[in-house]
Amino acid sequence: METLKMENVSISYGEKFIIKNINFQLRKGEIISIVGESGSGKSTILNSILGFLPEEGKIQNGEIYYEGKKITCLSKKEWQILRGKKIGIIFQEPGSTLNPFQKIGKQFFESFHHVLKMKKKEARTLMENMFSKVGLKGTEELIEKFPFQLSGGMKQRVSIALAIGLGPNLLLADEPTSSLDATIQKNIIEEFLFLKKELNMSILLVTHNLALAKYVSDKILVLSQGNMVDFGSPEEIIQNPKSEYTKKLLSDIPKIKE
Numbered sequence: 001m002e003t004l005k006m007e008n009v010s011i012s013y014g015e016k017f018i019i020k021n022i023n024f025q026l027r028k029g030e031i032i033s034i035v036g037e038s039g040s041g042k043s044t045i046l047n048s049i050l051g052f053l054p055e056e057g058k059i060q061n062g063e064i065y066y067e068g069k070k071i072t073c074l075s076k077k078e079w080q081i082l083r084g085k086k087i088g089i090i091f092q093e094p095g096s097t098l099n100p101f102q103k104i105g106k107q108f109f110e111s112f113h114h115v116l117k118m119k120k121k122e123a124r125t126l127m128e129n130m131f132s133k134v135g136l137k138g139t140e141e142l143i144e145k146f147p148f149q150l151s152g153g154m155k156q157r158v159s160i161a162l163a164i165g166l167g168p169n170l171l172l173a174d175e176p177t178s179s180l181d182a183t184i185q186k187n188i189i190e191e192f193l194f195l196k197k198e199l200n201m202s203i204l205l206v207t208h209n210l211a212l213a214k215y216v217s218d219k220i221l222v223l224s225q226g227n228m229v230d231f232g233s234p235e236e237i238i239q240n241p242k243s244e245y246t247k248k249l250l251s252d253i254p255k256i257k258e
């Protein structure tokens with residue numbers, strides 16, 4: 001059974017339809033990338049899956065399924081069970097998941113304790129392991145810091161470490177490497193590929209970077225003005241783009257065809 005299914009999903013903010021009739025399935029151990037222009041609705045899709053749309057945002061049509069179960073309108077309690085443990089999210093704004101009033105170390109301990117029922121020592125080991133996966137050094141100092149004392153890139157890495165540490169089946173990642181330098185970006189992408197291969201994690205990745213999408217994805221979804229204008233394997237998208245918009249995206253980066 002597919003990990004995630006979006007079936008004829010349309011989303012509006014107020015009167016305006018932002019997402020129009022989106023259909024796709026993400027299987028176990030698959031990576032799908034969503035690419036598209038700024039404002040095309042990429043974050044809206046990701047946020048809708050975990051019930052993080054703002055007040056004015058509404059799923060007007062269609063259904064979202066997680067492992068065959070409808071998750072389009074869950075109760076607060078049901079969301080709590082899914083969030084973090086089953087479905088992890090890395091928001092576009094670095095550090096949105098972090099509590100501004102709590103030190104980093106405490107946030108990891110509480111999260112691992114609450115969600116994974118870990119004792120302090122176990123949580124510490126997992127935290128250190130996750131820090132090293134995202135290239136964060138100086139654990140002792142880092143755990144004593146508040147989020148505002150970290151750079152955007154550090155917050156992004158801390159958020160990734162927290163999200164993947166919980167070991168979700170499905171990871172929603174919204175431009176997770178946007179404020180990181182090339183080497184760290186590469187390490188994190190390799191980590192995603194490892195999680196996919198070793199843990200069969202399914203990943204829905206939003207990126208502006210078509211070359212990156214080509215490298216990591218099983219499928220690419222091209223979004224333009226809320227419409228799904230292309231969907232297929234990287235080879236299909238690159239060799240046989242269906243929409244003018246995809247052709248234009250590809251022509252902007254000529255090297256991708258090599």
Ligand SMILES: Nc1ncnc2c1ncn2[C@@H]1O[C@H](COP(=O)(O)OP(=O)(O)OP(=O)(O)O)[C@@H](O)[C@H]1O
Nearest residue numbers: 013018037038039040041042043044045054056092
């Ligand atoms: N709370 C809101 N109320 C009204 N309109 C909104 C709201 N949030 C987003 N929008 C609009 O919805 C559209 C899609 O926004 P979204 O953030 O999903 O785009 P995106 O593809 O993630 O863009 P980016 O690449 O810049 O992150 C945009 O036109 C945006 O202005």
Ligand SMILES: [Mg+2]
Nearest residue numbers: 042043044092
């Ligand atoms: Mg966005």
